[in-house]
Amino acid sequence: MMQLHAAASPDLAALHAAATAAGLTVSSSACWPQTDADREVTPVAGFIESTFSPLVAEVAGRALSGRDRVQQPGTVIGIVLVTALGDVTSAIRVATAVDAGQRVLPLLFFQSVPNAVAGYLAARWHLTGPVACVSGTSAGLAAAALLIADADADEVLLVRADLAVTGGGDRAAAILVTGQAGRE
Amino acid sequence: MAEGLAVDSPPAARRGARSVVLTGTAVLSAYGRGTGALLSGLRAGQHAFAPVRRFDVSARRVSCAATMPGSPDLRAEVTRAVRDACDEAALPPAERARTALFLAIHADPDIARAPASEQPALGPGAFAAGIAASCGLAQQGIRSYTSACVAASTAIADAAAAIARGQANRVVVAGGYLVDSDQFALFDAGRVLADDGQVRPFSAGRRGLLLGDGVGAVVVESGESARARRAPELALIAGWGRAGDAYHPVKPHPDGYGMARAVTAALQRAGIGAADIGYINAHGSGTGHSDPAETNALRLALGDAAGSVPVSSTKSLHGQTLEASGVVELIVTVLAGSTGMLPVNAGYLGADDSCRLNLVLGSAQAATAEFAMSLNAAFGGANTALIVGLS
Numbered sequence: 086m087m088q089l090h091a092a093a094s095p096d097l098a099a100l101h102a103a104a105t106a107a108g109l110t111v112s113s114s115a116c117w118p119q120t121d122a123d124r125e126v127t128p129v130a131g132f133i134e135s136t137f138s139p140l141v142a143e144v145a146g147r148a149l150s151g152r153d154r155v156q157q158p159g160t161v162i163g164i165v166l167v168t169a170l171g172d173v174t175s176a177i178r179v180a181t182a183v184d185a186g187q188r189v190l191p192l193l194f195f196q197s198v199p200n201a202v203a204g205y206l207a208a209r210w211h212l213t214g215p216v217a218c219v220s221g222t223s224a225g226l227a228a229a230a231l232l233i234a235d236a237d238a239d240e241v242l243l244v245r246a247d248l249a250v251t252g253g254g255d256r257a258a259a260i261l262v263t264g265q266a267g268r269e
Numbered sequence: 270m271a272e273g274l275a276v277d278s279p280p281a282a283r284r285g286a287r288s289v290v291l292t293g294t295a296v297l298s299a300y301g302r303g304t305g306a307l308l309s310g311l312r313a314g315q316h317a318f319a320p321v322r323r324f325d326v327s328a329r330r331v332s333c334a335a336t337m338p339g340s341p342d343l344r345a346e347v348t349r350a351v352r353d354a355c356d357e358a359a360l361p362p363a364e365r366a367r368t369a370l371f372l373a374i375h376a377d378p379d380i381a382r383a384p385a386s387e388q389p390a391l392g393p394g395a396f397a398a399g400i401a402a403s404c405g406l407a408q409q410g411i412r413s414y415t416s417a418c419v420a421a422s423t424a425i426a427d428a429a430a431a432i433a434r435g436q437a438n439r440v441v442v443a444g445g446y447l448v449d450s451d452q453f454a455l456f457d458a459g460r461v462l463a464d465d466g467q468v469r470p471f472s473a474g475r476r477g478l479l480l481g482d483g484v485g486a487v488v489v490e491s492g493e494s495a496r497a498r499r500a501p502e503l504a505l506i507a508g509w510g511r512a513g514d515a516y517h518p519v520k521p522h523p524d525g526y527g528m529a530r531a532v533t534a535a536l537q538r539a540g541i542g543a544a545d546i547g548y549i550n551a552h553g554s555g556t557g558h559s560d561p562a563e564t565n566a567l568r569l570a571l572g573d574a575a576g577s578v579p580v581s582s583t584k585s586l587h588g589q590t591l592e593a594s595g596v597v598e599l600i601v602t603v604l605a606g607s608t609g610m611l612p613v614n615a616g617y618l619g620a621d622d623s624c625r626l627n628l629v630l631g632s633a634q635a636a637t638a639e640f641a642m643s644l645n646a647a648f649g650g651a652n653t654a655l656i657v658g659l660s
Binding site for chain 1: 392519
């Protein structure tokens, strides 16, 4: 997977800068779209109807596979998922079915909260740290910094994902962060 | 399992040096508004489940939930709870204006039916900012947590961690969920609702969960700050822990891997041993997978004490309050400890060998608990443990 430079995406550059300001060091990162080839995100088995969870899985996978070192046994990595509105596409699907008096597709239940795709990532990449979902980048970074400072996690994978409803098309970015050397 | 824990256990949980206390609480449940109504319901031990009248459930497999009468408004009820908690904490306006809000919420209930152009203003962040403004809280540092059934407990743990390290003097943590047609339809479609109209945690014959109305708010504050302004100290937030299962998108690790680590971290931060816990308010969803996993977690983390410490899941009384669970059940735990009344684990039909715990059965029991623990788990393998000190 191509290593991404922060400047390749304004969202990612801003995330890098915010992470540094929060006292964190970014060891790997990725975004969507990353190149012009990023037009349709790869589906994830078990997640339907919406690009939200596949988007999260894609950028997280890119950031994790782009690491320049192998994950050491015993390393505890937490997940902080940041999203302004969450999977609003799925929420609309549910509301539409309810208003029409139809049954809701059972798989929509399992993806009805952002935790589900975080759990997918945790299982796929053996991320055993805490899982948290918040709505703002600064809150996510502050939570991540405290998890590392308090030894709840050695590293944190922070993913920011927003669907097109918030403007500008589906977009996501992921950073893997550690504490800064010399700081607890 | 034990090998996995040995490989992946983090170093001993750290924390800041400052003590953390609760100085105000407020709650709404199917028993009504206020801690008095909730305490009465817990004491009586009668579950609050009944056929849903709030919306049409005729097309659903299950028709019961624990709801207040009518259709209360989520924004109004969260606002009321936050104000009431701040009032109990005797917080003057100037102090409220310096206090951040951490809000656990799924979303603005209107977002899925709003025009696309209006949706950006209906996210959980905007919802939290509106509540903070209405309640005279700070307009900086607002957070909204959307981590499902650990949203509020995660927010409380984060608030406690920040206060212990001196990053904040005080945070108001609130959470809210009122039973609605969309979540009800989702849970019904997922076939996790109990079709016998009752939640039976850790029991043979359990058939699932039922949703419940829940809104809660707590004022989390440094002990130093509380003492300086002579505020009531309702309980000590002695320890907190959160950890993941790394097992499945929605199923808990069957060995209780993540929850055991969350409990261990909470005990380490509290500086106490398993035998010091006098009561556990369990996650206890009443579903087939989750209750044995939680039992295994308690055995793993507490050792022999897991067989003797009294345990109940009050979801069997007030239902599953989703994003509000962590704050509603923390308030239940504080009420239990402070009144010497351990709530019953209702709906029990008989022993399940995979859920061997010292359950509070039959009726509420009188007991003292210097320390009590509240557990929560969620989709994503997310687990939290909060320990309160009640002396």
